[in-house]
Amino acid sequence: MHPLLEVKGLKVGFRFQNETRLAVKGISYQVFPGETLAIVGESGCGKSLSALSILRLLPYPPIEVFEGTIKFKSLDILKMHRDALNQIRGKAISMVFQDPMTSLNPTYTIGNQIEESILRHTTLLKTEARKKAIDLLEQVEIPSAQEKLYAYPHQLSGGMRQRALIAIALSCEPELLIADEPTTALDVLIQAQILELLQKLKDDRSMSILFITHDLGVVSEIAQRVLVMYAGEIVEMGPVQNLFKEPLHPYTKGLINSVPTLKNSTRRKSRLSEIPGQVPALGDSPGGCSFHPRCPEAIDKCKTDAPPLKEYSPGHQARCWLYE
Amino acid sequence: MATIQNLLEVKDLTKTFPAKEGFGTFKQRVYALNGVSFVMKEGETLGLVGESGSGKSTVGRLILRLLEPDSGQIQFAGKNLLQVPPNEMRSLRKSMQIIFQDPFASLNPKKTIEQILEEPFIIHKIGDKKERKERVATLLQKVGLRQEHRTQYPHEFSGGQRQRIGIARAIALNPKFIIADEPVSALDVSVRAQILNLLQDLQNDLGISFLFISHDMSVVSHFCDRVAVLYLGKIIEMGNRQAIFERPAHPYTEALLSAVPQMYGETKKRRILIKGDISNLREAPGTCVFKNRCPIKEPVCDQEMPELKEITPGHFVACHLRS
Ligand SMILES: Nc1ncnc2c1ncn2[C@@H]1O[C@H](COP(=O)(O)OP(=O)(O)OP(=O)(O)O)[C@@H](O)[C@H]1O
Ligand SMILES: Nc1ncnc2c1ncn2[C@@H]1O[C@H](COP(=O)(O)OP(=O)(O)OP(=O)(O)O)[C@@H](O)[C@H]1O
Ligand code: SF4
Ligand SMILES: [Mg+2]
Ligand SMILES: [Mg+2]
Numbered sequence A: 001m002h003p004l005l006e007v008k009g010l011k012v013g014f015r016f017q018n019e020t021r022l023a024v025k026g027i028s029y030q031v032f033p034g035e036t037l038a039i040v041g042e043s044g045c046g047k048s049l050s051a052l053s054i055l056r057l058l059p060y061p062p063i064e065v066f067e068g069t070i071k072f073k074s075l076d077i078l079k080m081h082r083d084a085l086n087q088i089r090g091k092a093i094s095m096v097f098q099d100p101m102t103s104l105n106p107t108y109t110i111g112n113q114i115e116e117s118i119l120r121h122t123t124l125l126k127t128e129a130r131k132k133a134i135d136l137l138e139q140v141e142i143p144s145a146q147e148k149l150y151a152y153p154h155q156l157s158g159g160m161r162q163r164a165l166i167a168i169a170l171s172c173e174p175e176l177l178i179a180d181e182p183t184t185a186l187d188v189l190i191q192a193q194i195l196e197l198l199q200k201l202k203d204d205r206s207m208s209i210l211f212i213t214h215d216l217g218v219v220s221e222i223a224q225r226v227l228v229m230y231a232g233e234i235v236e237m238g239p240v241q242n243l244f245k246e247p248l249h250p251y252t253k254g255l256i257n258s259v260p261t262l263k264n265s266t267r268r269k270s271r272l273s274e275i276p277g278q279v280p281a282l283g284d285s286p287g288g289c290s291f292h293p294r295c296p297e298a299i300d301k302c303k304t305d306a307p308p309l310k311e312y313s314p315g316h317q318a319r320c321w322l323y324e
Numbered sequence B: 001m002a003t004i005q006n007l008l009e010v011k012d013l014t015k016t017f018p019a020k021e022g023f024g025t026f027k028q029r030v031y032a033l034n035g036v037s038f039v040m041k042e043g044e045t046l047g048l049v050g051e052s053g054s055g056k057s058t059v060g061r062l063i064l065r066l067l068e069p070d071s072g073q074i075q076f077a078g079k080n081l082l083q084v085p086p087n088e089m090r091s092l093r094k095s096m097q098i099i100f101q102d103p104f105a106s107l108n109p110k111k112t113i114e115q116i117l118e119e120p121f122i123i124h125k126i127g128d129k130k131e132r133k134e135r136v137a138t139l140l141q142k143v144g145l146r147q148e149h150r151t152q153y154p155h156e157f158s159g160g161q162r163q164r165i166g167i168a169r170a171i172a173l174n175p176k177f178i179i180a181d182e183p184v185s186a187l188d189v190s191v192r193a194q195i196l197n198l199l200q201d202l203q204n205d206l207g208i209s210f211l212f213i214s215h216d217m218s219v220v221s222h223f224c225d226r227v228a229v230l231y232l233g234k235i236i237e238m239g240n241r242q243a244i245f246e247r248p249a250h251p252y253t254e255a256l257l258s259a260v261p262q263m264y265g266e267t268k269k270r271r272i273l274i275k276g277d278i279s280n281l282r283e284a285p286g287t288c289v290f291k292n293r294c295p296i297k298e299p300v301c302d303q304e305m306p307e308l309k310e311i312t313p314g315h316f317v318a319c320h321l322r323s
Helices: A047-054 A082-088 A110-121 A126-139 A158-170 A188-205 A216-222 A240-245 A250-258 A300-304 B056-063 B086-095 B113-123 B129-142 B147-151 B159-171 B189-206 B217-223 B241-246 B251-259
Strands: A005-016 A019-031 A036-040 A064-072 A093-096 A176-180 A208-213 A225-230 A233-239 A310-313 A316-318 B008-018 B029-040 B045-049 B071-076 B096-099 B177-181 B209-214 B226-231 B234-240 B309-312 B315-317
Touching: A005 A047, A019 A047, A019 A064, A019 A233, A036 A047, A036 A216, A047 A064, A047 A176, A047 A208, A093 A158, A110 A126, A110 A158, A126 A158, A158 A188, A176 A188, A188 A208, A188 A216, A188 B251, A208 A216, A216 A240, A225 A240, A225 A250, A233 A240, A233 A250, A250 B189, B008 B056, B029 B056, B029 B234, B045 B056, B045 B217, B056 B071, B056 B177, B056 B209, B086 B096, B096 B159, B113 B129, B113 B147, B113 B159, B129 B147, B129 B159, B159 B189, B189 B217, B209 B217, B217 B241, B226 B241, B226 B251, B234 B241, B234 B251
Parallel strands: A036 A208, A036 A225, A093 A176, A176 A208, B045 B209, B045 B226, B096 B177, B177 B209
Antiparallel strands: A005 A019, A005 A064, A225 A233, A233 A316, A310 A316, B008 B029, B008 B071, B226 B234, B234 B315, B309 B315
16 A cells, blocks of 8 residues: 655754754655654654645744655655645645644634635635535534534634544545644543544544554544654654554663553552653754663663664564664 | 541532622622542542643642631641641641642742742741751752752752752641642653652652652653542542552543543553533533533433442442443
């Protein structure tokens, strides 16, 4: 199968006093039609910048792409003319952000914003666009959709705003939906509703989703494949079941073990296992493997040489000397 | 005659706020809390869980008297908190502390860590300069910060380290009781585990009681002896950890637990999907607070408010059909 999206050797960062500081250090991955790929990793590891690059939405200046290619089907996104890019944005690829308030325009009604997106990308007439807007709000299960067309963003709850954003993102039936922590700010009950909704929409439309999160539980529920990032690099990537059942990279193992789960804890209070230390600050990554100062399994080589990302079983890659 | 005293007794706390938007000519009030009662024993950790807007932080603020309740009582260490004179309140404050979700917002950016941690000793006139320095050193060590950190400013620290500073400040005066309001919600997974372990160690070593406020059921299941579930300003279920997590009785608690995303390989609970949002315009309810979203509701739920009843020793539920 051909990938829908192919990212190769992507480097993103900014210039700082004559040197280049990379926040994304050469990542490569593919998203196939109809699949959900999750990107996980801790705050600051480069998830959002990777995602923003895909639609050339990086906050430039200072952030820019230094190297790499991004292909959507056969189109080279980074080289594409603005006009062509605008044809893709919000149409073939659309995006949902973490904070629904900042990505909705507070001065327009929800209805206006959905219709505008439809009118921009289709040849539908205004009345048809309105009908479609209602239909979309119903699809994302906003109760009394007809009324909500006239609501302003501040009149909706957080969960409703996030749904409205999803409705806008879906208004042009994208082939790829990029969702950057779409449920992180929401309560679990609302999160469960939204995840269910995305799942259903993906199945109904055979859409692909690139889902960014730091919640391993959410990953397990929504993704077929997972990409784990640490300090701007991919440290492990593979199908969900491999990654959770046989994690290779010590960072992935650490993450999985440090999550408090409902199951293990009901009988007695227990200590959680910790990953010691903290993520290195941008620009002072240690030599060798970037995880070595925190790694419980590090060997001498890890301190001096950076390990390559290698495939250890079909579709399952890791960046770690322990498996060489 | 010695009776085992509760450290904290909260009775029938009610707190309303004026609603921001009201319809008609009535001035609406939002019931942030509506008759909340619970007790805490010394050394115990009580988890207070619920969705955003359920009233968790309001409970904390009332206990610390940062807010005044409309009605209700709060007893702390045998004292009626709502009636103690200001000077006595000041000394009681030493034994009650708070840790916030975002310690950054509560750390003075212009002060070094040493100045921040010395402050409680200065305010309460404890020790001389030298002794205070020693105490700061001990605090840093207790929360896993290095002595070099003394001279640094809050912005130079990561989220996890800032939370450690917040914790150090909270334990400075050897409190009996700490309110931790979402202390790990803003932290990354790996750091979250570090901070939870730190809090647990401090509790074991110092015997502090925690009122642990969180919206994360998994975190609460790790950290708390007992749990109270809050919904629209009412406790709808309360019990020890095992009761709540293994035998939840209220349909809301069941739904909350079933909605927690499970990691791959864990046995999946059947998900109970609950429609709608927690509504934020409320009136004094004479009915069940959960009725609009309840999957098992019956006509009685629209007519009467379910009382919090003890269904097995120590396990309380407010539901017409389950208690
Ligand atoms: N506008 C900017 N200027 C300078 N540095 C930036 C900017 N935006 C992001 N960065 C830095 O780039 C790195 C990667 O940021 P990114 O937003 O991609 O992280 P993330 O993985 O999405 O984190 P989070 O989980 O917190 O959203 C971080 O160290 C961040 O501080
Ligand atoms: N100062 C205030 N003025 C008006 N309304 C308030 C005030 N403080 C709280 N409220 C309202 O009281 C209710 C409970 O708020 P509270 O902050 O206790 O909720 P919470 O459970 O801590 O929520 P979160 O998880 O979002 O922190 C909410 O509806 C809130 O809007
Ligand atoms: S009292 Fe009724 S409405 Fe409320 S939770 Fe129980 S069954 Fe549901
Ligand atoms: Mg991000
Ligand atoms: Mg709160």
